[in-house]
Amino acid sequence: MKFRSRQLRLVLVVAAVLLLGGGSLGYVLHARQRDAPAQQVGADASFTLAEPGLYFRDAATGRIARQPGRQAPRVAGGPSCDRFYAAGERALCLRKLPGVPARTQALVLDRQLKEVRRVAVVGIPNRARVSASGQLLSWTTFATGDSYATSAFSTRTAILDLRTGDLVKSVEDIPLTVDGARYHAPDVNYWGVTFARDDNRFYATVSSKGRTHLVEGDLRKWSARALRENVECPSLSPDNTRLAFKKKVSDDPKAPWRLYVLDLATLREHPLSETRSVDDQAAWLDDATLGYALPGGEGRKSDIWTAPADGTGTPHLMVPGGSSPGAVH
């Protein structure tokens, strides 16, 4: 194509700038209008943790809701959170703050869902756990590189002790022992902490050099040791005898994981009846049942399923459109 006249070219460029700029601006304004209701809100006054049931994140509203029983209708009105967990006297609500680089706000809430403490950390909300007493809280975020650096992800896991108020923003510095020897590597990443009833012991995943280990940690001694390989996102049963976790069973990036349960006394593991790939930290709804999120059916973002912890039975769709399950008793 030949555009010989300078004026014609200039007119074309100016017209294009106006048209494309106007279009961009229009779309941005439209998106601003459209997403306005999805603001982050606190819990309604009537919505507290006083009622037992399954608490979860409702994908449609981004707010926490409660399912009192298997057949009962859900109750809406919790705070907006991207990830939620509650136990004992406390709840933990992770929210992604708007803007880039990604930051997450960790809100510690009491049983009335009133804010007790807030901490802002880098990254995308990923895992949240509260110890049975509510005294220990832990969360994991994904931190991303930006466009110039590597696009790989790394995790940051924090532990907050409400008894002392101590906050460990990254547990990566904990002295780690693998196969009996102190372990040092630049690429150590922790995620998915779960606490024991004694409010001291905890389990987590550590990954390094492409392998994942289950580690057992001791908060008072501030040490950790690796127990087994290929364990991610552990979750300790209420009776503290078993660990549910996801295990990498395939190199297919579309379906790499499967849920397993490990008996801590015998160190024997068995798969759940759930055969789909679960990328979630499973939650014990009671000593016999696990809940976990899977990509949703019928256009929903995510659904909560349950399966018996002993590997029998079949998975059951519990909450369509839910994620981040946690039972409150």
Place this chain on the structure above:
Amino acid sequence: MYLATNGRPDTSPHPSGVRRRVPGTVIALGAVSLVTDVSSEMVTAVLPLYLVLGLGLSPLQFGFLDGLFNGATALVRLLGGRLADRGGRHKRVAGAGYLLSALSRLGLLLAGGAAGGIAAALAADRLGKGIRTAPRDALISLSSPPETLGRSFGVHRAMDTTGALLGPLVAFAVLWATADAYDAVFVVSFCVGLLGVLLLLLYVPDSVSGPVGAPRVPVSRPAKAQHKPLRDPAFRRILYAAALLGAATIGDAFLYLLLQRGLDLSPTLFPLLPLGAAAGYLLLAVPVGRIADRTGRRLPFLLGHAALLGAYAVLLAPVSWASLAAVLALLGVFYAATDGVLMALAGPVLPAHGRASGFAVLQTGQALARLVGAAGFGAAWTFWGQGPALWVAGLALAGALVAAWRVLPPAPDVPVQPSPSRAPEAS
């Protein structure tokens, strides 16, 4: 209006020697790159967030998608160079690449959450990027007199980097204004990308005839006279030197990581490190290009790598804020003295009708070598720890520098004096 007068067949050529200004085509291509980089860096900056947060992809899946296309780009680049040389279709091939990348944003928008659609859109973007690079650099070099090639590439790279710096800012502004509406980022990126294509269409001439001052003839050659850059010993030496040095390059990400660890830098500040280096590159690209024109491009190219070696050396000492500034400045010098300068070094060696292919071979060779270097350093770090790995990298780079010093012909591009290997129609 000065832009692109150079490309109009009806203007009389400027007498060489009087020309002080950068050719209009180079400015026009710089503007296209600037606008396009705003568009593409917008998407690059938000894509990881969008995929993992917006769509719920696991980082493992994201890493897989991201890595999938990186290897394929190298081959596409060779193809783009080849296509451009055949019949002198530089503008058309480059334009197709720019258009493809712009359209890929629309693909991201329409894909919704479907992983297949997203993969296709990412593939289209990489394809476009691979296709356009060599023809674009060939256009720059063909529209500049050989004695000012360094400056021309410097101007282009400075404009290109400006766009790369602006892109993330625009993306963050859009996300901030819309409370994280990723689709709005894609729409704006698409519009900006289209503007880049339009600028190319309007202001870059259809055919360039090599150095200004020469009679304008099309650069096409009969198909049987296809130039094989690898048969040219002068070009081969440049390729070997670039690959050798590339293989001793450990990748910026590692340098930033070493800085971050040494200073225990806040993760919020971490993304600013590459911006610091890019700012240095932006400021130095033109001056270093001019110096390269005066001294010959061999010396700045080697000294640029020496600056990188200096950055390794700084990191071997305990890291302080002063060493952070030094490393970023040295990285800026490294990019300014090697990226465009390498093209300026190779340009005069390649005949006009084989220039895009030659550039493509050179860029692909360098990129592959750097991939090997980064992977090797990653492995060394994992097995020996960061100190020993850095020592090994430094020694390897020093060795590569000595070797490249010997491999590179001392003055393949003496200014003014025409290079004997230049094709007849370009002199």
